[in-house]
Amino acid sequence: MPALNWSDIDTVLLDMDGTLLDLHYDNHFWLEHLPQRYAELHGVSRAMAELELQPLFEKNAGSLNWYCLDFWSAELNLPIRELKLETADLIALRPDADVFLAAVRDAGKRVVLITNAHRDSLSVKLERVALAPYFERLISSHDYGFPKEDAQFWNALQADINFDPARSLFIDDTLAILRSARAFGVAHLLAVRQPDSRKGPRDTQEFAALDDYRTLLEGLG
Template sequence: MPTLPWRDIDTVLLDMDGTLLDLHYDNHFWMEHLPQRYAELHGISRAMAELEMQPLFERNAGQLQWYCLDFWSSELRLPVRELKLETAHLIALRPDADTFLAAIKQAGKRVILITNAHRDSLSLKLERIELAPYFERLISSHDYGFPKESRQFWDALQADIGFDPGRSLFIDDTLPILRSAREFGVGHLLAVSVPDSRKGPKDTAEFAAVGDYQALIAGL
């Protein structure tokens, strides 16, 4: 676990899925529940459903439409919003994420959520987990028209909130997004070691990783 130079950090930018919330909900929905419901609603086998869906997933990964429920509803001819409600009981905080949020807010840091999640996904999760009070802003990349993987997202964020990248901490569970933030000049970057509680630690490559939010607030 890294020790953060909190005196050099004014703004904390936080991802949502896999960072503050357990990624198990999203992984289960997209990899298990949605293919099963696609098979049932289109009258085909589960194996055929996966064969039809896989090229779509591969073609759109990392692009804004990858995160857009309207796009997937149209592509798959399914009511994706409604289907996400069927597994909403799996939405859960990562351990001590709320303790971390309370501590950094109490310390006077500027705390901003930046997520690639579609606004409908964001609303669904905020209905079940009370995250909003911890944040100055809740920003979806759909607000800007660019995913966090894109430099254009960071330019739009800078124009919107006017933060100092060098004095900012950003935590995310996706390596291409962390690399995009680094290229923009964000000074303090952390990956997430176990974004999905049902899976083991992931390789966070060149990035230090947070595994324990309690330990992260040491020295705050």
């Protein structure tokens, strides 16, 4: 990964799930816990639960609905926020993410969280991990009505916080979102090589990949 030229960066935009937080919590919830609880609460087999859930997941992937707890609660007739609390002990920071956040904040950079997570999901995580003090703003794409994959999200973000994309760093674990940011003109982009600590590293394709937050601190001061 090439060293960052921090003198060219004023604003640091950060994703949450898979970037600052270990994606294991979300993967476990949606792929293991939710199908099991769906089966129990609807009186079907686990295999049938997965058969019913999979086409719904595929249909909504990448849309705002995909990230919306209200949508899934209504669609599945389940209390999704309450179910997420059942596995909240799995919510965890990625190694040294807090060290990075503190250093960037102390260096005087603007630090803004931009997440596709629903506000209810965000609140569940902030109750477990003290992220809020590091950020100037905590922005959910639900505030704007568009996911980060959509160009309209970036227009809304620009109107909201008035940042210079040419002098901004954005870190995210989703390649489609990084491509959306690049199309908007965000100049400094990093993917995350291993967003889920229980799964292996991923191919981040055309994007430089973050392995260790401490490596980003060189030249920051």
